[in-house]
Amino acid sequence: MSKKKLLPLALVLILLVVAFLVKVFFFRSEFFYAGTIEVTKVDVPARVAAVIDEMPIMEGQIVTQGQKLVKLSCEDLKVSYSLAKINYDRARSLFRSGNISAEAYDQAANKKDDLQVRTGWCDIFSPLKGTVLTKYFEIGEMVNPGAKLFTIGDLSSVYAYFYIPHDEIAKIKVGQKTQARLHEVDNKAFEGVVEFINPEAEFTPKNVQTRDERTRLVFAVKVRFANPEEVLKPGMTLEWKGGG
The missing domain is CATH 2.40.50.100 (RNA polymerase II/Efflux pump adaptor protein, barrel-sandwich hybrid domain)
Known part of the structure; x- marks a missing residue:
């Protein structure tokens, strides 16, 4: 293959690599932890x-x-x-x-x-x-x-457990104010407070989808959310950024 034919191909490859790097470093989607709503x-x-x-x-x-x-x-x-x-x-x-x-x-x-x-x-x-x-x-x-x-459940104040890996848990403190989002309602944000952090690591619960995630050691973090309009119901899934 001649050099004239190789040059456009090389340029295309370079552009693809640059586009990939731009996407990875400038348009990265945020990672959210999922927690299931529970009620007292x-x-x-x-x-x-x-x-x-x-x-x-x-x-x-x-x-x-x-x-x-x-x-x-x-x-x-x-x-x-x-x-x-x-x-x-x-x-x-x-x-x-x-x-x-x-x-x-x-x-x-x-x-x-x-x-x-x-x-x-x-x-x-x-x-x-x-x-x-x-x-x-x-x-x-x-x-x-x-x-x-x-x-009977008190729906005015609900909570969810999120399972956070070891390298992220240091960013989270009891009493920390935070937000989580409900995907089903246009990512509506709900104010919450970190109520409890399990002092001992555990394996990710079995209801997590992938086998790789279930083998990781994580810390359970309990976050309580105000729910004055009672939009949040037991069994719904909230998405939380954790300490990030």
Whole structure:
């Protein structure tokens, strides 16, 4: 091949190399770490065995702290409490007249107080302000003590864990203010604060896509995000630049 033919080819190769270097050094895309949104959840249980009498709350509904969620029928408890109260009133009268011992009076009082407390458990209230994420039963169903009735989450403040490699973790501090973006909503930015940095390295969790990434040692960083409009939902993925 003649020198005249080689010269244009060499120029093309040089231009391609220059274009590649320009792209690498001047138009590099930023790297973001991905974290899945989580929310502080509270399971609301039943504390007595009974049939659900009223349950006006639906999934997705926002509830306030102290709002009534469920009313249980509790017929047996109510009957037992009524009898215990009658026995207590009788025992009090007899104790005042000296016809029964203090021990017998205390037993009647304790039984009445115990049943009064348990009867109070028939009305179930929300322990926090939040959104009802899951509803497990319907009106008319029987529940046992410990059965989960609702799961409630505080969506006004959510968090995500990001897994940062060793050479980047020194740039991140607890209390550091930062931002992350939600790709699905035009890369909308959400303000956050670094809440916790795991002091020990771990292997990248299995839900990371590539095998190479899963074999790296990383540090888990918990970032909490304000979510006043409740745009962020559990399971969504936020993208974060880390300490860069």
